[in-house]
Amino acid sequence: MWYAANRGDVSCVKLLLDAGADVNLADRKQTTRMLAAVRLGDAYIPSHNLPRTTQQTKKNHCQHQEHVHCVRLLLEAGANVNQSENTGQTSLWYPARRNDTDCVELLLMPILHIGVYHSGLH
Numbered sequence: 001m002w003y004a005a006n007r008g009d010v011s012c013v014k015l016l017l018d019a020g021a022d023v024n025l026a027d028r029k030q031t032t033r034m035l036a037a038v039r040l041g042d043a044y045i046p047s048h049n050l051p052r053t054t055q056q057t058k059k060n061h062c063q064h065q066e067h068v069h070c071v072r073l074l075l076e077a078g079a080n081v082n083q084s085e086n087t088g089q090t091s092l093w094y095p096a097r098r099n100d101t102d103c104v105e106l107l108l109m110p111i112l113h114i115g116v117y118h119s120g121l122h
Helices: 004-008 010-018 033-044 053-075 092-096 101-111
Strands: none
Touching: 004 010, 004 033, 004 053, 010 033, 033 053, 033 092, 053 101, 092 101
16 A cells, blocks of 8 residues: 555545554554655645646646645554654655645644545635
C-alpha cells in the first residue's frame, strides 16, 4: 500500500483498505502509508516559480487531488497522523512545508476531533 499511497492511486488504496490492510503499518524507517501519501505528494505540487502550460497545471491539480483523496481514505480507515518517521517528521510536516492547505486541513481534523465527513472537504 505504500506504493499506491505514494502514487496517489485511489482505487488501489481503497481496494487494499477494503481487504483489511493495516493502515498504520510502518516500514523499517517508520514510514507509514499516511506518511508515504503526504510526503511523496510533493512531486505533484506545481512550483509557482516555473512557467507552466495549462495542460501541466491541470495534470498537477488532478494528481494533487488524488493524493488528497488517498489521505482522506487513510484517515477514514484510522491512520495515525501523529506517528513520526525516524527523521522525526509527522504526516503534517510535509504538506505544511509546501503550503498544501487541503492536506493540512484534513490532517488536523483528527487532532481537533472533527470528523472527516463533517468538514466540507469530501
